[in-house]
Amino acid sequence: xxxxxxxxxxGSADAEALGEALQAMGALSVDYLxxxxxxxxxxxxxxxxxxxxxxxxALFDPARVAEDELRLAVAATLxxxxxxxxxxxxxxxxxxxxxxxxxxxxxxVGEGLWICPSGTRCPEAGGIAxxxxxxxxxxxxxxxxxxxxxxWLAEGPTPGRMLxxxxxxxxxxxxxxxxxxxxxxxxxxxxxxxxxxxxxxGANDIDxxxxxxxEALPGALRFDTVVANIxxxxxxxxxxxxxxxxAPGGRLALSGxxxxxxxxLRAAYAPWIELSERRxxxxxxxxxGFMRD
Numbered sequence: 001x002x003x004x005x006x007x008x009x010x011g012s013a014d015a016e017a018l019g020e021a022l023q024a025m026g027a028l029s030v031d032y033l034x035x036x037x038x039x040x041x042x043x044x045x046x047x048x049x050x051x052x053x054x055x056x057x058a059l060f061d062p063a064r065v066a067e068d069e070l071r072l073a074v075a076a077t078l079x080x081x082x083x084x085x086x087x088x089x090x091x092x093x094x095x096x097x098x099x100x101x102x103x104x105x106x107x108x109v110g111e112g113l114w115i116c117p118s119g120t121r122c123p124e125a126g127g128i129a130x131x132x133x134x135x136x137x138x139x140x141x142x143x144x145x146x147x148x149x150x151x152w153l154a155e156g157p158t159p160g161r162m163l164x165x166x167x168x169x170x171x172x173x174x175x176x177x178x179x180x181x182x183x184x185x186x187x188x189x190x191x192x193x194x195x196x197x198x199x200x201x202g203a204n205d206i207d208x209x210x211x212x213x214x215e216a217l218p219g220a221l222r223f224d225t226v227v228a229n230i231x232x233x234x235x236x237x238x239x240x241x242x243x244x245x246x247a248p249g250g251r252l253a254l255s256g257x258x259x260x261x262x263x264x265l266r267a268a269y270a271p272w273i274e275l276s277e278r279r280x281x282x283x284x285x286x287x288x289g290f291m292r293d
Contacts, residue, residue: 003028004062005089006070007055014078015054020231021077026065027058028192059091109150109175130174131203144281145229145255150175152253152279152288153227160224163187163245165238166256167211170197172227177206185221186211222247228254232261236268243272246291255286262287 010018019030032054060070067088074084107115112127122129149172153159159181164173167186170193176184186197186209194211201209223245228235235242235254246252252273257265262285266275275287 002062003091004060004065004067005091006058006060006067007087007089008074008084009055010078010084011054015056016231016233018056018074018077019058020233021073022056022058022070025060025070025073027060029059031057062090107147107150109154111154113154113175113178115150115171115175128178130178132169132171132174132200144284145257145286146171148279148281148284148286149227149229149253149255152286153179153225156225156251159184161221161247162225162227163217163221163223163242165214165226165228165242166230166234167197168193168229170200170209170211172229173197173209173211174200174204174206176225176227177201177204177208181225182208184209185217185223187214187217189213217245221245222250224250226250226252228256230256232257232265235265239268239272243269243291246273248291248293250291251288252291253286253288255284257285257287258283259285 006022008018015032019032022030070088071086074086075082078084106117106120106123106129108123109115114122114127114129115132116122116129117132146168153172153175159176159179161183162173162176162181162185164170164176164184164186167173167188168190170186173184173186186194188194188197188211194213197209197211201207201211224247226242226246228238228242235257242252252269252275254265254269254275259280260283262278265287269275269289273289273291275289277286277288279286279288
């Protein structure tokens with residue numbers, strides 16, 4: 001089996017909209033790259049992360065979407081009269097997955113807790129190692145937004161009953177379970193994410209995690225902790241739902257957000273919760289707060 005890789009160069013102002021459009025077309029992954037194939041999420045030491053232009057690299061199942069369909073989607077997103085250089089490449093599954101997994105390293109989360117990709121060893125004797133195989137789902141822990149969510153979970157009280165909205169590989173759900181959560185519901189629209197979360201929970205002998213699509217989320221459940229690490233537009237749209245799922249006094253953390261989007265996000269959640277806590281890593285932020293009693 002092989003994958004279809006699309007690479008397109010766009011202005012940074014168009015990057016988020018185009019990334020969302022490619023995900024809507026069934027992208028299995030979307031990477032944002034600057035010059036030299038370097039991820040925009042990993043600036044060199046001392047550099048200021050300013051990229052007027054980015055390259056988006058997306059991976060698709062060629063059995064589900066054709067090149068011409070992707071060309072039309074890009075053109076529709078950028079608008080009439082705007083040109084984009086699209087490059088397509090065939091990627092063998094074994095080469096892509098092998099290179100991706102080989103690049104992952106153990107990640108420390110709090111005191112004695114490690115996220116260890118499959119095939120790696122826990123660096124700390126006696127530490128708790130959670131085994132993670134991201135597969136084709138987003139979430140290895142190295143992205144700044146994921147790292148901030150992990151730190152927020154590790155530094156706070158026991159998660160209790162937690163909702164992980166946009167679970168990806170299940171990394172936040174796994175960490176919450178290791179930190180003492182009694183129940184975790186992991187929600188995602190992507191079947192690859194649900195499969196990866198379920199497989200990773202099984203590989204770690206964790207039975208308190210249940211993965212489901214948004215429409216399968218039980219209506220009566222309220223949560224002590226809610227974490228959503230997704231795009232800002234989706235977070236704004238989901239404000240009533242996520243706040244409605246919080247128990248009185250419950251904690252909420254939102255990430256996947258650029259610093260420039262913070263005030264719009266705060267305004268969307270203001271009727272229910274004051275997002276008074278802010279963390280920042282590069283251009284990415286996490287906003288958090290407590291549900292009013």
